[in-house]
Amino acid sequence: MSTELLKLANVHAYYGKSHVLHGVSMSVGEGEIVSLLGRNGSGRSTTVKAIMGLVDATGSVSFKGQELVGRKAFEIAHRGVGYVPENRDIFPKLTVHQNLLLGQKSGARKGRWDFDDMYTMFPRLKERQHTEAGVLSGGEQQMLTLCRTLMGDPDLIMIDEPTEGLAPKIVELVGEYLRELKRRGISVLLVEQKLTIALEVSERCLVMGHGRIVFEGTPTALRADAYVRKEWLEV
Numbered sequence: 041m042s043t044e045l046l047k048l049a050n051v052h053a054y055y056g057k058s059h060v061l062h063g064v065s066m067s068v069g070e071g072e073i074v075s076l077l078g079r080n081g082s083g084r085s086t087t088v089k090a091i092m093g094l095v096d097a098t099g100s101v102s103f104k105g106q107e108l109v110g111r112k113a114f115e116i117a118h119r120g121v122g123y124v125p126e127n128r129d130i131f132p133k134l135t136v137h138q139n140l141l142l143g144q145k146s147g148a149r150k151g152r153w154d155f156d157d158m159y160t161m162f163p164r165l166k167e168r169q170h171t172e173a174g175v176l177s178g179g180e181q182q183m184l185t186l187c188r189t190l191m192g193d194p195d196l197i198m199i200d201e202p203t204e205g206l207a208p209k210i211v212e213l214v215g216e217y218l219r220e221l222k223r224r225g226i227s228v229l230l231v232e233q234k235l236t237i238a239l240e241v242s243e244r245c246l247v248m249g250h251g252r253i254v255f256e257g258t259p260t261a262l263r264a265d266a267y268v269r270k271e272w273l274e275v
Contacts, residue, residue, distance in 0.1 A: 046103050074243065075244070075245045086251075092113050121196050124185050135173065143190070144191045196227040240259075
């Protein structure tokens, strides 16, 4: 088992008075891809937001041994946690290149990723680097968001529904992107509804239901567990 990079212990999260997460405990190891699966409303996005400091949470979220609960999102990002939200959050009036530039952390240390890496991984972005991001297709915007987060050189990247609404060809590109992260030793927490991509790239799968983890195991174990798939995943 790889060294634990991220560890959640008994995390509860709330939107106002609404109690969404009920004691979530999980971990992501160094260089490991973990998929967080479940139906809409099961608590997957809230878990990621709790890690990122974007919702009120209690319990413990530690990253590289440091407690994150109570810290602000920008402080968490500076510690090396990258977050790709479901709604993409690009700057529509800025060009592709300018959006990527905004992702870079200021400081003397050169990151593991540069513009060439991004344009090699997604040649389409290179073609459109001087285009305003607002006119890109949904798939291109998703590529841009993924790349902009990487430009900040995170040790862990949390990606919420990266393949939602994308054409099969783009979904393949996203899968290749995830494999590239794995090759470079970046840890990934992937929130996904598409089982195929999650089972292909993950070392471990966690399934959520009603704000709790209801299954943890390898992709092989999840494939073999018809009950969990039927009860918690299939629509």
